[in-house]
Amino acid sequence: MPAGSSPKRERQYEHIKDSVKERGASDKRAEEIAARTVNKERARAGESKTASRSSTHDISASRRGGLRSHRGSGGPTYEQLYNQARQRNVKGRSGMNKEQLKEALGA
Incomplete structure (x- = not known):
């Protein structure tokens, strides 16, 4: 997590990381997925200095996960x-x- 992240984003990062590890991913992979998800949410909320177009205009990570649950990645x-x-x-x-x-x- 970037320095100065809010406690909410820290909790979100830990929650996602733990969830991914429970599904059997390695520690490194779990950290990567958690960081990417939280960084995308930070960009969507205007909390980061820079953001890609796909981070701000694409479907949110939480919504995308709900849409693709139990069906694999689209x-x-x-x-x-x-x-x-x-x-x-x-x-x-x-x-x-x-x-x-x-x-x-x-x-």
């Missing part, structure tokens, strides 16, 4: 794939659907 969203394709200068990306973007990116 993978990256269309917007996330599109942004990755834009970074890699994939030609014709604006006319592609999610499956075509996955194929073009080799995902």
Whole structure:
């Protein structure tokens, strides 16, 4: 956790880390997932100095987890794939659907 984090975010981090460890993940993986989730929530709440567009405009981590519970990960969203394709200068990306973007990116 970044220095100066609120007690609420510290509790949230520990709760997520413990939950992930209970599901059988390693300590390192649990810490990574907890940190990413809390940092995204901090960005959405305006508590961080910088934030990516996907952190502020994408579905919240808590909502996404509820939507995907017991069904596995739905993978990256269309917007996330599109942004990755834009970074890699994939030609014709604006006319592609999610499956075509996955194929073009080799995902």
